[in-house]
Amino acid sequence: MEPVRKKQLIEATLEVMAEVGYHGTTISLISKRAGLSSGIISHYFGDKQGLIEATMRHLLEALKITKRIDDPLKRIDFIIENNFSQTQGASSATNTWFNFWALSLHNEGLHRLQCINHKRLERNLAFSYRKLLKPEQVKNAAASTAALIDGYWLRYSMGSVGNGDFTEEVTRCKQYVRDLITQYAK
Structure with a gap:
């Protein structure tokens, strides 16, 4: 029980x-x-x-990669889609994320969780980018993609809390990734 x-x-x-x-x-x-x-x-x-x-x-657990994805581009796509999933876009999750971000500035336990989340997202992206990009581009690509995911999620959610349809945002993030790969491929 x-x-x-x-x-x-x-x-x-x-x-x-x-x-x-x-x-x-x-x-x-x-x-x-x-x-x-x-x-x-x-x-x-x-x-x-x-x-x-x-x-x-619980919300952070839903963002974990739980299956093996060998193709690096498919893995990045999965990370993007997972961050914009219905679970993360539900109004209850959205409002909780907003509170979490605000509270993590002043609460040590929540700040630690936010740092773990941020680092995990960038590490997961960098893992895949290492197979696709020149080494000197990996860190910047991972950080920029993570910021893009967070920014689109935040901007969209603030305007449409509860809608959870992130189709356009997912498409834009994936296009950004493809543009990076075209520009900086190994």
Whole structure:
């Protein structure tokens, strides 16, 4: 039952944060939404902060590459598509990401998660770019692609929270990658 209850609480946290933001989110609201006692949050997560961090780890887990993709261009395409997935574009996830980014500036635990996320994205992109580009272009290509993904996601989400249709943004990111490869191919 523990994994089921934890998932219920994480999903309830996403929903409550989407409705009332971080500062309006309380253990009481989350436990009511999940249909569980507030004591269970303390038992599993310690406090609200622990639950918020677990919720962010849940969203970050969805960004991991879980299957082997040998073709470097297909792997980059997968990374782009995964960052613009329906999971990441849902209004509950979008609002939670906005709160996460703002809070990570002042909260050590969330800042650490943000650094891990940022570094992982750039490392995954660089891994594939190493097979496609001249060595001196890899780091810049990975950093620029990561910034493009974040920028398009942020800009689009701020204007259309909850829509989750990132088709145009995915197309633009993929075209940018192809342009880089054409310009700097080995």
